[in-house]
Amino acid sequence: MDKNWWMPLYGVFLGIYVPPEVRELKGDLVMHLADTPSTVYGAVRRLVKVLSPRWIVHTGDLADDVKLELxxxxxxxxxxxxxxxRRALEGDDSPGLVFVTGNHDNEATVREFFPESLVFRDRGRIELCGEGFNLSHDMSGLEEPPLRYNLFGHEPSQADCSEQGRFFLNGLLGVHIISLSLGKVYCLPYPGYVDDGRLGRRKRGL
Incomplete structure (x- = not known):
């Protein structure tokens, strides 16, 4: 029997599973996510409390169960x-927040609800804790040349990859925990119900 048979049940009842190796991370952590339906906000809130990231980067479609473009x-x-x-992302240590608006976002509303945050329209570049981050809602929008960390979302067919010391990370597929001190990236899969929340099974588009 698969030794991880319990993980789907964990996702249903508790949310995003955090391995011991990730729980024990110290130093500057960046959390990256994208295309989040409101059904996962509770799990994200628990994750923020457990890990206390220094920065949270969201690469678009903040409420992906509301298709504003449509x-x-x-x-x-x-x-x-x-x-x-907003309540889900507020941690005890007040992490910095960076947003890239997606095709189903309203930029003015994002700026209104997160007035202390950095908000980019569609794409942008930023330095966090001494490392360069290249951000876009979709991979094709990433600016050239690539930086060490290239974060995006939107595209379910585009897997995470790394090449020549650079990471290309799709926040639609899971929550990335980036340890800047170790130079490591961990991907925590979303619970199975997240795709239902995105309306993927109703063929309404991402």
Whole structure:
């Protein structure tokens, strides 16, 4: 029997599984996520409390169960979701927040709900704790040349990869925990219900 048979049940009842190796990380940590439906906000909140990241980077579609590009009239529901997300991302040590707006985001609303955060429209570059980060909502929008950490979302078919000491990380597939002191990246899979929250099974598009 698969020794990890319990992980789907963990995802249903507790959220995002954090291996002991990740729980024990010290130093400057960056958490990266993308395309988050509101169904995962509780799990994200617990993750923030466990790991106390220095920075949280979200590469777009903050409330991915509200498809603003397809249904602009759902802005009030989107605003309500962002209020819940704000509470989920607030940690005891007040992590810095960086957002890249996605195709289902409203930039003005993101800036309103996160006034102390850095907000990029579609793409941007930033230095966090001495390391360069290249950010975009989708991989094709990443600027050239690549930096050490290249973060995006949106594309379910694009797997994480690394080449020549550079990381290309898709936050749609899992939450990345980046240890800047060790130069390591850990990917924590989302619970199975997250894809349902994204409406992927209803063929409404990412």
């Amino acid at each position: 249904s602009p009239g759902e802005l009030p529901r989107y605003r309500a979701k962002l209020e819940h997300l």
